[in-house]
Amino acid sequence: MSKDRIDRRDVLKGLAGAAALATMAGPALAQAAGEAPDFAKAAADGKLPKLADRLPSNPLVIKADKVGKYGGSLRRGLRGSADHNGILRLVGNQGLVRWNLEFTEVLPNVAEKWTVNADSTEFVFTLRKGMKWSDGKPFTADDVIFSVEDCAKNSELYKSVPSTLVIGGKPGTATKVDDNTVKFTFASPYALFLEIMATPLGQHPTLFCKHYASQFHPKYNPNVADLAKAANLSSWPDLFRAKNGDIEIPSRWSNPEKPTLDPWVIKEPYVGGATRVVMERNPYFWQVDQNGNQLPYIDRLTFNISQDVESLMLDAISGRLDIQERHIDTLQNKPTLSQNMQKGGYRLVELIASGSQQVQIYLNITHKDPKMREMFANKEFRQALSLGINRKEIVEIVYLGQSQPWQTGPRPGHPWEHKQLSTQFTDHDPKKAAEILDKLGYSKKDAQGFRLRPDGQKVFFAIDVIPTLYPDAVDTLELVKRHWAEIGVDMKVNTIERALYYTRGDSNDHDAAVWPGPGGLDPMLDPRDFFAQHPQGSRYAIPWTLWYVSNGKDGQEPPESQKQRMKLFNDALATADLKKRGEIMKQLMDLTADAFETIGVCLAVNAFGIVRNNLQNVPQKYPNAWSWPNPGPALPQQFFFS
Numbered sequence: 001m002s003k004d005r006i007d008r009r010d011v012l013k014g015l016a017g018a019a020a021l022a023t024m025a026g027p028a029l030a031q032a033a034g035e036a037p038d039f040a041k042a043a044a045d046g047k048l049p050k051l052a053d054r055l056p057s058n059p060l061v062i063k064a065d066k067v068g069k070y071g072g073s074l075r076r077g078l079r080g081s082a083d084h085n086g087i088l089r090l091v092g093n094q095g096l097v098r099w100n101l102e103f104t105e106v107l108p109n110v111a112e113k114w115t116v117n118a119d120s121t122e123f124v125f126t127l128r129k130g131m132k133w134s135d136g137k138p139f140t141a142d143d144v145i146f147s148v149e150d151c152a153k154n155s156e157l158y159k160s161v162p163s164t165l166v167i168g169g170k171p172g173t174a175t176k177v178d179d180n181t182v183k184f185t186f187a188s189p190y191a192l193f194l195e196i197m198a199t200p201l202g203q204h205p206t207l208f209c210k211h212y213a214s215q216f217h218p219k220y221n222p223n224v225a226d227l228a229k230a231a232n233l234s235s236w237p238d239l240f241r242a243k244n245g246d247i248e249i250p251s252r253w254s255n256p257e258k259p260t261l262d263p264w265v266i267k268e269p270y271v272g273g274a275t276r277v278v279m280e281r282n283p284y285f286w287q288v289d290q291n292g293n294q295l296p297y298i299d300r301l302t303f304n305i306s307q308d309v310e311s312l313m314l315d316a317i318s319g320r321l322d323i324q325e326r327h328i329d330t331l332q333n334k335p336t337l338s339q340n341m342q343k344g345g346y347r348l349v350e351l352i353a354s355g356s357q358q359v360q361i362y363l364n365i366t367h368k369d370p371k372m373r374e375m376f377a378n379k380e381f382r383q384a385l386s387l388g389i390n391r392k393e394i395v396e397i398v399y400l401g402q403s404q405p406w407q408t409g410p411r412p413g414h415p416w417e418h419k420q421l422s423t424q425f426t427d428h429d430p431k432k433a434a435e436i437l438d439k440l441g442y443s444k445k446d447a448q449g450f451r452l453r454p455d456g457q458k459v460f461f462a463i464d465v466i467p468t469l470y471p472d473a474v475d476t477l478e479l480v481k482r483h484w485a486e487i488g489v490d491m492k493v494n495t496i497e498r499a500l501y502y503t504r505g506d507s508n509d510h511d512a513a514v515w516p517g518p519g520g521l522d523p524m525l526d527p528r529d530f531f532a533q534h535p536q537g538s539r540y541a542i543p544w545t546l547w548y549v550s551n552g553k554d555g556q557e558p559p560e561s562q563k564q565r566m567k568l569f570n571d572a573l574a575t576a577d578l579k580k581r582g583e584i585m586k587q588l589m590d591l592t593a594d595a596f597e598t599i600g601v602c603l604a605v606n607a608f609g610i611v612r613n614n615l616q617n618v619p620q621k622y623p624n625a626w627s628w629p630n631p632g633p634a635l636p637q638q639f640f641f642s
């Protein structure tokens with residue numbers, strides 16, 4: 001079995017066993033809870049409220065693989081002054097809901113439960129009663145309403161309402177039911193809302209603390225312009241961001257005064273010129289283990305700031321990092337890190353790629369040249385090219401055996417895995433490929449042995465690729481070029497810079513292009529390879545995507561199979577029941593498999609990370625994605641040092 005293959009039973013046993021998540025009755029646990037020794041002493045001395053008064057009445061209970069012990073400082077590396085998402089991925093995942101470890105289900109988090117109406121236009125979240133911000137003040141529905149209605153929907157603070165809160169072109173509305181209940185209402189069905197809220201960009205409802213952030217907001221402080229001026233800032237939005245940050249900017253981690261819901265809070269901020277960032281345990285953190293011990297187990301986080309990858313590699317090899325995958329997880333670094341495990345006192349963990357395809361080939365089915373369009377639009381021509389690729393050779397040479405032949409679709413082991421879509425026409429069969437091309441009218445050849453079209457022109461096209469982003473795709477295409485030459489098809493590997501790549505694609509001037517194919521673990525969040533959905537990403541038919549996103553006003557009308565898939569996806573978006581949604585997506589993928597519009601090479605390659613040998617409760621494998629911002633959903637608050 002390929003090293004990349006995820007066996008679902010293995011995942012459930014190996015991953016969930018390492019950090020299975022469960023919600024249990026909270027109040028009883030809170031009474032018998034343990035806490036960090038320094039907090040226990042502060043509470044005994046009257047400098048901190050007792051633990052029962054710091055926890056919500058129903059804390060989130062995390063069932064850790066091993067009940068941990070308190071103490072220690074976890075070391076992780078950042079690169080430069082704009083690596084803020086390196087902090088977010090470890091710390092900042094405290095949204096209303098969260099992902100499970102397998103990236104297949106949304107679980108309670110800040111919200112202890114929720115209800116969804118029949119057409120997925122109304123979501124009612126129940127918050128945890130008695131929950132506190134890191135400064136000990138109550139977290140309530142007022143904070144959510146402030147974050148959404150006063151901040152995210154404020155046109156001075158945001159040019160447009162964050163897309164996570166918008167469906168059908170209209171933003172949703174957040175209303176307070178009572179202190180612990182919030183209702184989100186949308187004008188059209190938004191069944192994917194819960195999944196979106198589990199991603200990093202879904203954190204707006206819990207991002208801003210009203211009692212603190214409102215002092216920098218003109219609705220609550222008419223003198224905010226004076227505050228901005230005193231801080232040498234030009235406007236209140238600049239001041240607001242400097243004090244409160246946003247999901248993805250460095251200032252989120254630069255103000256120790258700002259209350260948060262995170263497991264650790266800023267002590268040494270992430271500001272220009274800093275050489276490290278330090279965070280310490282939040283005394284009011286609202287999660288406990290199965291024995292009622294308040295999390296997190298680890299005292300503090302230390303992020304040392306390096307200026308280059310070489311420095312991070314040296315820190316890793318010499319044992320100065322406790323958990324790191326960011327910036328060092330390339331295949332080229334793996335041999336070095338593998339050889340130095342004993343010296344550095346660490347182990348490697350496997351990061352499961354969220355993508356489906358490492359190198360997806362998009363022939364432009366809507367090509368401006370009628371003859372090219374006719375050739376690319378012929379499904380049998382695409383099948384012949386696919387059969388002409390020696391994928392096993394590519395996997396061995398370019399990806400060091402770390403993958404397997406693959407077309408597209410959810411990854412092996414995913415509940416929606418689609419065998420036909422993923423594996424059809426992946427055998428290397430040049431004889432059959434040649435027979436198909438002969439039958440299609442490309443039997444005549446020139447002096448070099450390349451096939452000729454019926455109009456006498458050589459069967460030739462260029463494939464656009466960005467070498468600075470995807471050097472492996474260039475190596476892959478050079479091999480594909482050789483494989484296709486063996487069946488009489490000539491191809492140019494067209495290496496271009498990123499801006500030109502987009503310009504050619506956006507104006508439909510490309511013959512073909514490559515990109516890593518998404519949708520391996522998150523098929524609903526990026527379905528661009530299942531139908532013409534993404535105006536820049538579905539590069540086999542950009543004009544069809546324009547027709548889709550404009551509701552038929554722009555672009556080119558697609559064929560019936562595409563229209564059916566567009567409707568099925570919209571139906572899936574409006575279906576909250578996961579089982580029913582899966583059935584709809586199965587129909588969609590059946591049609592995608594039959595249409596065979598894109599040509600894949602191999603399954604997106606897994607990455608890796610290092611973990612110190614004495615750091616416990618870290619899963620041996622977990623997803624690698626921005627939507628599942630690793631390692632955060634593996635819950636670093638329940639990691640501990642043995």
